[in-house]
Amino acid sequence: MSCHKQFNPITIIGAGVIGTSWAALFLANGYEVRINDISKTLEDDVINGIKNIEPTLKTLGYDTKDLGKKLIIEKNQSEAVKGAKIIQENGPENIEFKQNLYQNLEKYADEDAIFLTSSSSIPASIISEKMNNPERMCVGHPFNPPHLIPLVEIVPGKATSEITLNKSKEFYESLGKSPIILKKEINGFVANRLQAAIFQECINLVLEGVVNPKDLDTVVDSSLGLRWAADGPFLSFHLGGGNGGFEDFMNHLGKNMPDLWKQLGHPELNEDNIEKLITMVNKAYKGLSISELSSQRDKKQINIINALNN
Template identity: 45%
Template sequence: MSNTHPTVAVIGAGTIGLSWTALFAGHGLRVRVTDPRPDLAEAVDAALAEAAPQLARQGLDTTGLPGRVHLAGGVTEAVRDADVVQENGPENTGFKRELFATLVREAPSHALLLSSSSAIPSTAFTDRLDDAGRILIGHPFNPPHLVPLVEVVPGRRTSEEAVTRAVEFYRSVGRVPVVERKEIPGFVGNRLQNALSREAIHLVEQGVVSPSELDAIMVNSLGLRWSTVGPFLGAHLGGGPGGYRHMAEHIGPSMQRMWDSLGRPEQNPEQTERLIRAVEDAYGYRSYRDLGRERDHKQLAVLAALKDAGTTSKQNQETRS
């Protein structure tokens, strides 16, 4: 963005909003955060303290991190001088429609208005606004100060300039923005996640594996593979020298039969309760805080390893050339 040190307003300080706040402050931005929660100051302080060592491991200067964050008394104060607004409110179309009407009215005319909406396309809540050209989705994965992806999803009236600015902004804070060409409920990441979750629930319901066993299968196979190459490149490599063509032509029919047998769990109240208890039996003996810290530690290790592998690969290519 043209302003090398933009002011960012974070609207909503739940898990996602607090993580965004830490990320933006970690990159030296001025952050104004607002939320009606009575413990906002304590929540921000705790989030910054928790995130500081994780940001430092990513090479960011966390000296004076809290000094970059200002607690605003409301939306108007938060967005008054903002260059970028990152909204993290409830997944409710009516709420977002009202909030973005306020943002359009109160934020400077140049401010980029981004929503962390995880399922609702922006067209659904900007249909009554005259100025929708600078509004679009910037959907992260939790927690955004660790997980690089941001799904950038323009609405029907979002300008190309706003899309370009959003991509530039997210790259400036070390994220990997991917622009999606069509609006679809849930966007791409959550739809993929939900498709996998549906089959995972089916397999547990059928007694094939327990929740912890299914997680072990994912972590030690597909999770490991997909963190490096993704499904399509993984399948292309799985086809050997013949690539994806060989895979599709020789394994395609059996894949089709498997698709036809995939489960569609109904998840009635009784089934849901059994699944909840199975997951609680597997993981309920540990606190959310401990499990979250372990997850974040492992994710940082994976990111560091991938960065190191990418650097080594680039050096090898330069040597060969």
């Protein structure tokens, strides 16, 4: 548990999938968390959501005995942000909604509050367009679920100050996360662009009949996934070059990659192909419910995270 006074209390705006997960993690770290959402069933949803996340937090080593003690459900948005040091927003992924929301939140927030959006695609420069002080706003994009996956991409807008970036990094580090500050704005940030590039070829290989979805998943989790959980692509290829490192790798194998790049597929996602993919994936994983598969995934990911931390 590592609650830092300078980041306490925290306000969560939008308590859906991402907001609830952030709330559970912030609470587990000892922060006071005010949570705001327009949902009529807010209180029940948040309490049940946090209850479902609790076992995972416990396995990660958090003491979850008094998890809900510092949780405040605040339906009034202006009250929710007053006095908050960090505002983590997780509302709908819609430009107009987010622009108006930030314009409004800024009126009630303290001068030193930092605004972080979980947005997975909208740049901070666009979200903060109607703010008077956009220097205190940036993207803090988690990978789902935020209470479990270490990465947070911090992405500055054109006006974001260095102070905001550094404080945001310090804040996420206080939660045991692995925040990375991107040097400039780009659609999809880094992790989702990588995911999109790889998934494009996954779909291509399946639609071309080279491999079925289940075998493709096995190819990834028993090779690239395992390798990349330990070391990212650059370090992996630095090691792939033997004693000569990355230079030898590039001269030997790397320089042939462009030939393969030219052959990568650009599958068409029309209705027929989408239908085909859905049928194949459902067939591959029939017999196990989504909640059974999710809990298996969580267990495996926790084991990997704990192993890497040891």
